[in-house]
Amino acid sequence: MDTILQISVNGLLTGMLYSLVGASIVLVYKATRVVSMAHGQLLALGALSFWVFVAVMEIPPLGSFLLTMVVAGSMGFLVERVTIRPLIGQPLFTAFLVTFALFIFLDGAFQLYVRGRTLTYPPFLPEGAIPLGPLAITKSQVISFFIGFLLFLILAVIFKYTKIGLGMRATAQDHRLAQNAGVRVRKIFSFIWILSAMVASIAGIAWAIVMDIHYGLASTVIKGLIVALFGGLESLGGALLAGILLGLFETMSAGYLDPVLGGGVKDMAAYVLLLFILLVRPYGLFGMRRIERI
Amino acid sequence: MRPCGVYDRSYRKDMAIVRTWQHWAILSVTLALLSCLPIFASHYLVSFVNGVLITVIVVLGLQIVSGYCGQLSFGQPAFMAVGAYTSAVLTIHLDWSFWLALPLSGLAAGIVGLVGGAPSLRIKGFYLAMSTIAIFYVIMWLITHLGFTGGASGLSPPPPSIGDFSFDSDERMYYVIMPVALALTIFARNLVRSRVGRAFVAIRDNDLAAEVMGVDLYYYKLIAFFISCFYAGVAGSLLAHWYTQVNPEQYTLFHAIWYMGMVIIGGMGSIPGVYFGVIFVRILDELVLFVSPLVSETFPWMGMAPAAVLGLMAFGLVLMLFLLYESRGLAHRWEIFKASYRLYPFRH
Numbered sequence: 001m002d003t004i005l006q007i008s009v010n011g012l013l014t015g016m017l018y019s020l021v022g023a024s025i026v027l028v029y030k031a032t033r034v035v036s037m038a039h040g041q042l043l044a045l046g047a048l049s050f051w052v053f054v055a056v057m058e059i060p061p062l063g064s065f066l067l068t069m070v071v072a073g074s075m076g077f078l079v080e081r082v083t084i085r086p087l088i089g090q091p092l093f094t095a096f097l098v099t100f101a102l103f104i105f106l107d108g109a110f111q112l113y114v115r116g117r118t119l120t121y122p123p124f125l126p127e128g129a130i131p132l133g134p135l136a137i138t139k140s141q142v143i144s145f146f147i148g149f150l151l152f153l154i155l156a157v158i159f160k161y162t163k164i165g166l167g168m169r170a171t172a173q174d175h176r177l178a179q180n181a182g183v184r185v186r187k188i189f190s191f192i193w194i195l196s197a198m199v200a201s202i203a204g205i206a207w208a209i210v211m212d213i214h215y216g217l218a219s220t221v222i223k224g225l226i227v228a229l230f231g232g233l234e235s236l237g238g239a240l241l242a243g244i245l246l247g248l249f250e251t252m253s254a255g256y257l258d259p260v261l262g263g264g265v266k267d268m269a270a271y272v273l274l275l276f277i278l279l280v281r282p283y284g285l286f287g288m289r290r291i292e293r294i
Numbered sequence: 295m296r297p298c299g300v301y302d303r304s305y306r307k308d309m310a311i312v313r314t315w316q317h318w319a320i321l322s323v324t325l326a327l328l329s330c331l332p333i334f335a336s337h338y339l340v341s342f343v344n345g346v347l348i349t350v351i352v353v354l355g356l357q358i359v360s361g362y363c364g365q366l367s368f369g370q371p372a373f374m375a376v377g378a379y380t381s382a383v384l385t386i387h388l389d390w391s392f393w394l395a396l397p398l399s400g401l402a403a404g405i406v407g408l409v410g411g412a413p414s415l416r417i418k419g420f421y422l423a424m425s426t427i428a429i430f431y432v433i434m435w436l437i438t439h440l441g442f443t444g445g446a447s448g449l450s451p452p453p454p455s456i457g458d459f460s461f462d463s464d465e466r467m468y469y470v471i472m473p474v475a476l477a478l479t480i481f482a483r484n485l486v487r488s489r490v491g492r493a494f495v496a497i498r499d500n501d502l503a504a505e506v507m508g509v510d511l512y513y514y515k516l517i518a519f520f521i522s523c524f525y526a527g528v529a530g531s532l533l534a535h536w537y538t539q540v541n542p543e544q545y546t547l548f549h550a551i552w553y554m555g556m557v558i559i560g561g562m563g564s565i566p567g568v569y570f571g572v573i574f575v576r577i578l579d580e581l582v583l584f585v586s587p588l589v590s591e592t593f594p595w596m597g598m599a600p601a602a603v604l605g606l607m608a609f610g611l612v613l614m615l616f617l618l619y620e621s622r623g624l625a626h627r628w629e630i631f632k633a634s635y636r637l638y639p640f641r642h
Contacts, residue, residue, distance in 0.1 A: 083614060087618070092419075092420075093366070093419060094617055096420055097613075097617055100551060101555070101617060102610065102614060103610070104551060104555075104610035104613065105607055105609075105610025105611050106610070108604065108605075108607030108610060109607065111603045111606065226424075229424060261439070264435065264439065267435065268431065268432065268435045271427075271431040271435075272428075274424065275425060275428045275432070278417055278424065278425045279413055279416060279425075282417045282421050
């Protein structure tokens, strides 16, 4: 009984991190209909720049966090301006491939700095475990969980109650109609990339607290894509739920199947789930079913 | 466009790939040069060409399924691995001859590819790309966790041999790889202008319209996956016996992106484009290898071996530029060049 509780709590906590990565992808997809691989690198570079501010320049955590947001925002802006904007009106698949290319390019930049090292943050969150019966939970895990949750609330508020959020929702439904109604679609595109790059960076920092900065950090984007697909590419709430479900599914299958199959199930579980989703419900839990015309 | 003064007086002539005597001359000189390449070329060049030809085989397969049939596949390295491991297991554990294992590994990869292509019956575009990534990981996981594949350290298949003659050097292996690559190129070139190839193009351009016009989507999509995975399997088998080494490290998702990049740089939907793309990217890599010592001398903070990193950046940048500014690839430039010199005194 204790193990199942421990496993599900761990799954819940990792799941929130998956949700964050998924959310950054969903944000971009919602407004621009582009599925972005580049967010893996935005995430990794965000985590890296936070490390540079905190560990190398020794700026206090809050200040470095704000600086990281500025860096992430400008990266998102640049990415949109240089690669996505020229492709407006082109096939969406080209944009997907461009973000792939961008992923590779930024990966080079990332490796150039990291060079195979493993970078660890200096401890800036409260250390130690929270005594909760038989469970072992660290304080930093709980804090990242709540930061993630807060972030989702903020995003929901932005989408629901601000003017730019209204513009984003309009753009998500139809670019041309939104433009006719006076929404400045290009501005929305810029804004959404900035926002999602910031979300990706926060996800990156949260990941790096758990598993440090190393060469494979960017590949968490694949988990993010799985989350986005699972929850439905248009749905932020879906991303939240799907991330947590994915985390639970992964830790559960690892916890129960690893002893039987001899390890490594955790890496596989997500992909099996992805195949299952794609075959059974390609538009995800809360996504829109598309109707095709010739 | 036909060259000036060339008329097709018969159906045979209309269908011919090689049309004029100049074509024949160029073709036979190229073939002659290719067949005696190891005699005059350096060891380095021969092993470079071997690498290029094996990559060409994989990318030809990818071109058929993605460039012609429009089904994006990032699973190609996994199917290569299936081919490589099949042929390694057949030659090591069962002691079969390489010449039998080569087509069988293609077939094995093709059959696995049918499973890999099955999701394309239901989903397409980005969703399909994601499902092939998932299939890639599942296959690689299975390969590393099955008992007879040697796990992470892999297997060491013997080099191919006829009687006592063993193809154990790069120069000798060239004579195994080159004919296979040539045959598969000719097959691909003919496939794409056959009934099947036209069905592929119809599916790529508009799958709903194709279905309405009577193209059996399921059948042709699966055929495309089968052929492409067959190519990948053959290439994997050749690679395994050339390196005499197979391990999971040789087949990563990064390779899948690499092959896709070659298709894009060469030009989607063009067989010569495969050659352009592969050679371009390979030469880019060699250039980076050549330049990187200079770079690390000028910028010592980059560390001793920036080649891998610079290679990534160069490849990413080139791919991005091609997608943004030359999305029809090098093959399109080549067509423009041909058209303009055939019209020579007049402007294109």
